[in-house]
Amino acid sequence: MEKNRIYTAALIIIGDEILSGRTQDKNIAQIASWLNVQGIRLAEVRVVADVMDNIVEAVNILRERNDYLFTTGGIGPTHDDITVDAIASALGVDVVVHPDARAILERYYETRGGLNEGRLRMARAPEGADLIPNEKTGAPGIKVENIFIMAGVPHITAGMLDALTGTLEGGAQLLSRQIGAWSPESEVAALLRNTEKAHENCQIGSYPFFREGTVGANFVVRSTNQVELDTCTDMLIRGLEELGYPATEGGI
């Protein structure tokens, strides 16, 4: 691992069901949190329709400018599941039936009506790909070059992430501390700006809320360096107290 190198990932969410508003996405937050623990930062996300050209464009831009690219959705048995074809096209390789995926699906469907044309679609992969185990429903995820092709259904994605835990090279984990105060965000803006400016390797996020008839905000300080994280957070806590807003460690 190179010291101080920041590892980044991008995520492409593939599916008309997200763009139509029918389905509430849960994979952004789930994958972002998992990546943080691996020492990898989610740098950007795109949601694209089930349209070949749109997927290919996003894949080719994002795989080049990030260490890793994840996709979710579009790997089921039906006609609108075109993720494997789009990624093979982006990489300029053929789509093949992966023998291990076929064997997994044969076993899985042995007691569930057998393998048919639709189910066999889920054994297709870009040439040269490896499989990502799926303990829940048989049909595996796919790893090819720096691309990780995952399911769209969040609990199946979760199982695939479990299988990948600890296998991706990452950098220093992004650490964070959260504090909260019953302060209007707009009265502490200068404090936040000055505190962040005084700590080069820290970012401060401000998340206002309105509860019990009163406004307040939670502040999240993030850094890869524990000492700087603590110095920065402590300066923020002192500053809030000086302005008359005692801070609650952990947030409100």
Added chain:
Amino acid sequence: MEKNRIYTAALIIIGDEILSGRTQDKNIAQIASWLNVQGIRLAEVRVVADVMDNIVEAVNILRERNDYLFTTGGIGPTHDDITVDAIASALGVDVVVHPDARAILERYYETRGGLNEGRLRMARAPEGADLIPNEKTGAPGIKVENIFIMAGVPHITAGMLDALTGTLEGGAQLLSRQIGAWSPESEVAALLRNTEKAHENCQIGSYPFFREGTVGANFVVRSTNQVELDTCTDMLIRGLEELGYPATEGGI
């Protein structure tokens, strides 16, 4: 309104809190559903970090290839709220204090401690912009060219969408019908593909589930044409019945 023209919008979600996994996004689904009612399709979404260059790049690509561009997040009073600056930069115009926005904020904060430097930031807008009313917390949204700059907090965004309802030119609304069946998705894949192929102006989405120990799927047929929508859905219902899976109108 041009006949049969499809109106599209893109959405940029701006904010480290979504990319870090701290906050679960709700604006994609909310804005997508609202756009559908306006006769506008959400064509793509990007989530970008609070970094000037990243926002500018996304704004310039997406505003050109869509009728409308929406952004959420980054318009509060703190140092990490840079959306207005980024969009002004993308458009090549100056940032100015909008006199109406300033007046609104002066009134709003009259009984809340008065206008300070942080709060005045929320009156800043790209030159030439109009305001989008915000009944909830004073600070308005901003409309400039075909770009709609909205709040990040979902219930504030909702109020701004209400204010925009009926004001954007759209095309025919995308209609949909949903049916459900206790059919494994992989056993009806050929039926779905053939039914869609037989109806040029319809798309069929398939959304599998696993409940009460059994698998099933909901199928959503979408079209701008009511007659074709009904013909296509009816063919799908008949096909499912022939395969031994009676369909439930409205979904399961």
